[in-house]
Amino acid sequence: LGNTIILDNGASSLKIGKVDSQISIYPNSIFRSKSERRKNFVSNQIDGCKDYSSLFYVLPFQKGYLVNWDVQRQVWDHVFGKDVLNLKCNESNIVITEPHFNFGSIQEAMNEIFFEEYEFQSILRTNASTLSSHKYNNDNPGEECCVVVDCGYSFTHIVPYHKNVKVSEAVCRIDVGGKLLTNHLKEVISYRQLQVMDETYVMNQVKEDACYVSMDFNGDMETCKLKGKDNIVLRDYVLPDYTQIKRGYIKVGYTTPTKSQEQMIRLTVERFAVPEILFHPSDVGIPQMGLAEAIMHSVSKCSEDTQPHMLRNIVLTGGSCKFLNFKQRLEEDLRRLAPDHLDICLTMPENPVTYACEGGLRWTKTNTIREHWLTLEEYQEGGQAACARQFYDI
Numbered sequence: 001l002g003n004t005i006i007l008d009n010g011a012s013s014l015k016i017g018k019v020d021s022q023i024s025i026y027p028n029s030i031f032r033s034k035s036e037r038r039k040n041f042v043s044n045q046i047d048g049c050k051d052y053s054s055l056f057y058v059l060p061f062q063k064g065y066l067v068n069w070d071v072q073r074q075v076w077d078h079v080f081g082k083d084v085l086n087l088k089c090n091e092s093n094i095v096i097t098e099p100h101f102n103f104g105s106i107q108e109a110m111n112e113i114f115f116e117e118y119e120f121q122s123i124l125r126t127n128a129s130t131l132s133s134h135k136y137n138n139d140n141p142g143e144e145c146c147v148v149v150d151c152g153y154s155f156t157h158i159v160p161y162h163k164n165v166k167v168s169e170a171v172c173r174i175d176v177g178g179k180l181l182t183n184h185l186k187e188v189i190s191y192r193q194l195q196v197m198d199e200t201y202v203m204n205q206v207k208e209d210a211c212y213v214s215m216d217f218n219g220d221m222e223t224c225k226l227k228g229k230d231n232i233v234l235r236d237y238v239l240p241d242y243t244q245i246k247r248g249y250i251k252v253g254y255t256t257p258t259k260s261q262e263q264m265i266r267l268t269v270e271r272f273a274v275p276e277i278l279f280h281p282s283d284v285g286i287p288q289m290g291l292a293e294a295i296m297h298s299v300s301k302c303s304e305d306t307q308p309h310m311l312r313n314i315v316l317t318g319g320s321c322k323f324l325n326f327k328q329r330l331e332e333d334l335r336r337l338a339p340d341h342l343d344i345c346l347t348m349p350e351n352p353v354t355y356a357c358e359g360g361l362r363w364t365k366t367n368t369i370r371e372h373w374l375t376l377e378e379y380q381e382g383g384q385a386a387c388a389r390q391f392y393d394i
C-alpha cells in the first residue's frame, strides 16, 4: 500500500491526518465576505480575509448530511490540491468518515468520487466514532468496551463499542450540536441587545470564549439576578471591529458601561443556558433525552454483562465537549442516574476534535485494518455492490 491519509469529513471542518505528520483542520465551507464582495474564500483561504463581519457560509452539509456536492468538491479540490496538501491521490489510500444513519445515495456518490474522479488506490469508509473506538482501545489495552460520545456540529451521537465492533442497536442521537448552540446564542443576543443574526463567525467565537457548563443551574440563575459586582456570572464581551480589534475578547473585571468606541455585548444567563441545551434539549422545545439520560439509555441496550464496562469507559469527542465543566457535569448527572454499585469513568482526550483522526492513524498501523480496504480494481470489478458489502457497518 502507498501513502495513507485519514479524512474525518465533518460538517463544519475536515480533520486530515497523514502518517508521520500532524493532523490539520480545515473549514468545510466556502465563505463570502461583506467587505470583499466579489470574492469567495474556499476553506482555509478564509485565513487571508481581513474582516469576518457578516461572513456568509456556504456549507456542503445540511442538517448533518452531505447534500451540496458542488461545494464539497471545491473544498476537497482545494485542500487536496497544490496550495494545501498537494496529494498524489492516485498513489494514496484514504479512510473517509461518514455520518451515522447516512443515506445510500450519499454513500454511492462518495465511492464514485473517490474512486473515479480522485482515483485513490483504495478507500475505506467508516464512521468517525469507529476510529475513536480504535484510538481508545489502543490507549487502554485490556478494556474491551467503550462508549463514544460525539458532540459534533449537527448532532450528538452516543455509540457503544464492544471489541471495536459497534453495538448498532444501541446507537443514540440527540439533535443538538455546535451549530444549534451558536444559533441559539445569536437569537438570544439579537432579541435582547444587538442584532447579530448575520454574525455566525463572531458569535461562534463568543460561544467558545464565554460559555460554560453550569454545575449548579438554579444557583447560577440566582446569581444572574444580582446587581453589580455580586453578579459573578456577568461578562462584557468586546466585539471585533476589524480595524483596531481583530478578534473579540472578554473584558477583564467588572466595568461600568463607558462611552468608548468599543462595541460590547453583555453576557449573563446565556453563558451557561446555551450549553445547558445539551443536557436538557427540552429547554428549547426539542423533545429528546439529555446527554446523561441518552448515555444510560444507550448502555441499557447493550448486553448486560458489558454494561458495567461501558460505564467505565466513556470517551468524549467533538468540539462541543470543550466547554468548561463539561466532563464534571456529565459525570455528576451520570452518577445520579447509574446504579450505585457501578463505576462511572469518563475520558476527555487532550484534543476531542482530532481524536477520531488520531484513531484512524493508529488503526492504519495495525493488521486488523487490512481486510477493510477496497481497492480500485475491486471497485472496477464489483462496482457499488462491492462497496456496499465491504463498508457494511464498520
Ligand SMILES: *[C@@H]1O[C@H](CO)[C@@H](O)[C@H](O)[C@H]1NC(C)=O
Pocket: 090, 091
Ligand atoms: C498519477 O497521476 C499522475 C498525473 O496524472 C501520473 O503522472 C502518474 O503516473 C499516476 N500514477 C499512477 C500510479 O497511476
Ligand SMILES: CC(=O)N[C@H]1CO[C@H](CO)[C@@H](O)[C@@H]1O
Pocket: 098, 099, 100, 101, 102, 125, 126, 127, 168, 171, 391, 392, 393, 394
Ligand atoms: C461505513 C459504515 O460503517 N457506515 C455506517 C455508519 O453508521 C451508520 C449507522 O450506525 C451505518 O448505517 C453506516 O453503514
